[in-house]
Amino acid sequence: MIHEIAPHVLDNQFKIQDPKPNDYCLVYNGSKSLLKKEGNGYALPTVAEIQKLGFEDFEGHYLLNIDERAFFLLAVAEDYAAPEGYEFTGNRAFRPMAPVERLGGATAAHIAHWEALNKFCGKCGNVTIRGEKERSIICPKCGNVVYPRISPVVIIAVRNGDKLLMAHNIDNPNPMLFLISGFVEVGESLEQAAHREVMEEAGVKIKNLKYFGSQPWPFSDSLIAGWTAELDGDDTIHMQAEELSEALWVKREDIPPYATDVSISCCLIENFRTGFTLPET
Template sequence: MINDIAPHKLDVKFSDRPPQPTDYVLSYSGGTVLLMGEENFALPTFADVGGVLDDCEHLFEIDGMGFFLVPGLAEVGAPGCSAQSIGVLRDMQPQHLAFAGLTGGQLYRWRSARRFCGRCGTPTERGSTERSAVCPQCGLVEYPKISPAVIVAVSDGDKLLMARSASGTYKRYGLIAGFVEVGESFEDTVRREVMEEVGLKVKNIRYYKSQPWAFSDSEMVGFFADLDGPSDITLQRSELAEALWFGLDDIPPTVSTVSIASELIDMVRTGKHRLI
């Protein structure tokens, strides 16, 4: 998974320290990120863009190296740099820097959406002791958007349930997934999403692991589950274009290892999910 950056270590402790020339610049505009190079992209440092800039916000560190949000630079550009689709970070190396770029993008989107207080409309300020958006007028405090979601590999003996989305650009087969609703446990969400999208009941729900997923500002919580009852699929066509049961030898190959979905699928393919 793209967040598996060991032996590198992410440190999200709040800090207001100023940037150093060797720290990294994270600058975004819409769905783009400022990168160096033309093919082998890299995150720029402050030294690369001409020195320390104004209005920088410390976001986090990896191995003691700082990553700072720099508003506006992606729009005006810098020597040797260009604005690229944030999607290129999926395949950028080294992986710990790609993960940093994606995580910074999540915080950029949150800052952009919280420039004004949602209660009284006053411009917000950055929190002085924690990562937050504070209204100086009414005192409302808001924190980074992290939307919990579940993803589940549903098995029926030696078969795996896989589906294709009815919307978006990703058309490969994946797993059933969805956001947690108010008042639900993660296990409740698994049951509801599977029933809503394919009309099936599940049992023996087992937690696997979780993954921060910056593309949708979410935390993906992975599960395995077994079919409970008939295997006939009733498709929710507003969500899915297709859903099928695949034998273990027929499961489509995973083309990327960045997401928890690929791990769940490979665990079923190899039978290791039975050990969970």
């Protein structure tokens, strides 16, 4: 999964650190990241490369380290035009990158998005500042403190004998089938959210819900909790058309291999496809 980068080590503790020329720099315009065009994909620019674009007096601030190589953030205006050889892109551009750049870049974009949403205090409207002792946004007028937004999500692999409940979200440009998932609502436990999401999106009940694992998902400012479950009763699917374009039971032998280096969804699917089951605890 995206956070499994061993032997590389992520250090995301808050600190103040000066940039080095070879450190990475995420330039963020409030909604997208400035990346270098590289063949058919993209690459993260370094501090030195960003300085050559007219930011000689570098004013970016430190975000995190991976293997002692730091990631910095430089916020620019929304109308800042991408220089030749660069492009402002959404978070999906990080997904094909190598593990270190993928995790570091997407996590940096997660923080950048949070900062961009909190330039002004949500309580009194005053201009905010960054905290100096921890990762936070502080209002110097009323003292309101805002911490990074991490939204909990559940994703569920529902089994029906040798079949798996698979679906395709209407907002996902990837045509492959994945699993039922959704955000946890206020006042709801993770388990309650799992039951609700399956019922809302597929119209079926589940039982024997078991925790599988979790992962950070910076592409939607989330932390995802993965679960396995079994069908409880009628297997007739009543698909929520507002959310999904497809929802169906897929036989184990009809499921193609899924790469497990990025998402817990693929790990859950592979867990079912290969016939692996978690040991009883």
